[in-house]
Amino acid sequence: MGKKLYTKENISKAETEWLGIPELVVLKTNRDDVGLEVVHRRYFEDEKLLCPACRSSRTRCSKIVDRKLKDLLWLDEDHKTFQIISLLFHQRYMRCDNCGQSVFPEPTEFGEKGCKFTNRLSDALADGTFQFSYKKVCQHYGVPASTASVGEVMRRRIQCRESLLPPVRTPHIISIVEVLFFGEFYPAVLGIWDDEVYCLDILRDSSEETCGAFLKTLDANQVETIYVDPVDSLFSAVNQYFPMASIVVTDEAIKRYARNAMLDIIHSDGKRFPVVHKDRRLTVLHKDLDDRTVVPRIKEGMKSRPRLQRAYNHHQRLLELMETKWSMEDLRTWADQIPTEVDEFLAVGDIIDIFGEQLSGFLTLGEKPPNNYQFAVQGICDAIKDMPHCIFDVMRGRCIFSITHDTMEENGELWRYGIKSSRLTEKINEISANIREERDYGYQ
Ligand SMILES: [Zn+2]
Numbered sequence: 414m415g416k417k418l419y420t421k422e423n424i425s426k427a428e429t430e431w432l433g434i435p436e437l438v439v440l441k442t443n444r445d446d447v448g449l450e451v452v453h454r455r456y457f458e459d460e461k462l463l464c465p466a467c468r469s470s471r472t473r474c475s476k477i478v479d480r481k482l483k484d485l486l487w488l489d490e491d492h493k494t495f496q497i498i499s500l501l502f503h504q505r506y507m508r509c510d511n512c513g514q515s516v517f518p519e520p521t522e523f524g525e526k527g528c529k530f531t532n533r534l535s536d537a538l539a540d541g542t543f544q545f546s547y548k549k550v551c552q553h554y555g556v557p558a559s560t561a562s563v564g565e566v567m568r569r570r571i572q573c574r575e576s577l578l579p580p581v582r583t584p585h586i587i588s589i590v591e592v593l594f595f596g597e598f599y600p601a602v603l604g605i606w607d608d609e610v611y612c613l614d615i616l617r618d619s620s621e622e623t624c625g626a627f628l629k630t631l632d633a634n635q636v637e638t639i640y641v642d643p644v645d646s647l648f649s650a651v652n653q654y655f656p657m658a659s660i661v662v663t664d665e666a667i668k669r670y671a672r673n674a675m676l677d678i679i680h681s682d683g684k685r686f687p688v689v690h691k692d693r694r695l696t697v698l699h700k701d702l703d704d705r706t707v708v709p710r711i712k713e714g715m716k717s718r719p720r721l722q723r724a725y726n727h728h729q730r731l732l733e734l735m736e737t738k739w740s741m742e743d744l745r746t747w748a749d750q751i752p753t754e755v756d757e758f759l760a761v762g763d764i765i766d767i768f769g770e771q772l773s774g775f776l777t778l779g780e781k782p783p784n785n786y787q788f789a790v791q792g793i794c795d796a797i798k799d800m801p802h803c804i805f806d807v808m809r810g811r812c813i814f815s816i817t818h819d820t821m822e823e824n825g826e827l828w829r830y831g832i833k834s835s836r837l838t839e840k841i842n843e844i845s846a847n848i849r850e851e852r853d854y855g856y857q
Contacts, residue, residue, distance in 0.1 A: 432449060437500075449498060472508065474506070485537055505518070528562065529557075538566050544854075587640070589651065593673075599805065600618075610789035611832060612793060612831050621646040638659045640662070641771070661775040665786060720754055797841065
């Protein structure tokens with residue numbers, strides 16, 4: 414392979430300029446089926462590539478592998494009109510004569526390894542997918558929507574958006590709440606400032622390692638109180654990084670776990686229950702029912718469902734208890750009296766048992782969560798649970814990187830304190846509607 418296939422005579426200057434990717438040189442071609450044929454600029458330069466294994470410069474081209482890529486060319490400054498072009502990239506593979514060990518492709522900047530899209534196309538696809546379905550965005554640009562590519566496309570853009578965010582201003586009160594998304598739990602890290610709930614991030618899993626990796630980015634001296642979901646790994650992580658803070662389990666967490674247990678029972682025992690919106694109406698306090706006409710219907714539906722009736726009554730007792738100035742003793746009594754056949758509540762009983770100290774800690778807290786805390790947490794949990802199916806990176810991207818964060822300036826520096834819960838919930842619901850209703854991207 415000593416002799417080069419192309420000489421400078423083969424370069425198409427006009428098309429190279431038109432393409433506008435600094436690394437690439439467009440070749441004159443007589444094939445009309447491939448779009449633009451391109452090579453890396455260094456093909457015509459003397460630059461020697463270093464062997465990644467031994468750093469030697471005794472490398473030479475051993476073969477050329479053709480890569481087909483789709484590329485996007487913006488035709489105006491405002492990025493409204495575009496053209497999709499096909500590239501045939503003749504990528505050189507180098508062999509190292511020093512160590513003889515390695516054959517490596519020449520490095521490129523314009524596209525990720527193995528990706529069928531150039532970065533500028535990939536980024537345009539990702540920007541759309543933050544708010545619309547990937548399929549619709551790909552249709553808009555007229556490129557194939559392979560589900561294998563969406564994760565890579567999004568991760569690249571998320572990294573970029575994440576790097577542009579100002580640093581987190583560590584809240585004095587942190588809350589870690591597990592949100593459920595297609596059968597998996599993901600901890601959402603919330604911060605509380607001036608009676609408002611803000612979302613800082615959503616983590617990949619509830620392991621001590623993942624949670625710890627996030628917590629260590631915060632300023633431990635600022636953290637005074639942590640509301641943590643009753644999960645061992647989360648508790649350990651919090652305890653390790655903020656040993657001086659008050660670590661408590663709130664009444665909201667107990668109510669949420671009890672509600673989830675109640676929903677499981679409704680879904681198993683409450684099929685064809687004669688009440689619309691039964692999930693909501695069978696999990697709120699009886700006295701808070703928005704429509705009194707459902708009261709007799711609930712009674713009617715319970716007649717033929719004795720287990721559901723017992724679960725409902727016991728859940729109501731907990732909700733009533735939580736309305737009052739309850740004590741740990743009250744909670745333990747409630748747990749002891751869980752009806753034998755209602756296993757779903759046993760997990761709540763275990764939490765009361767195992768996290769008794771943290772629940773007691775909550776009762777003696779000087780400063781209670783803001784009034785809208787329960788509403789904010791439930792709003793976030795429900796909004797995420799209702800999002801259409803996607804992989805974790807896309808879900809996190811849509812929640813955390815498509816919505817503006819609230820920021821503050823202090824001593825000339827910009828800090829962020831997360832996304833206000835009401836805006837987060839509203840925007841997630843909007844994105845879900847875009848996807849569910851198959852709204853077209855680009856014609857808003
Ligand atoms: Zn080498």
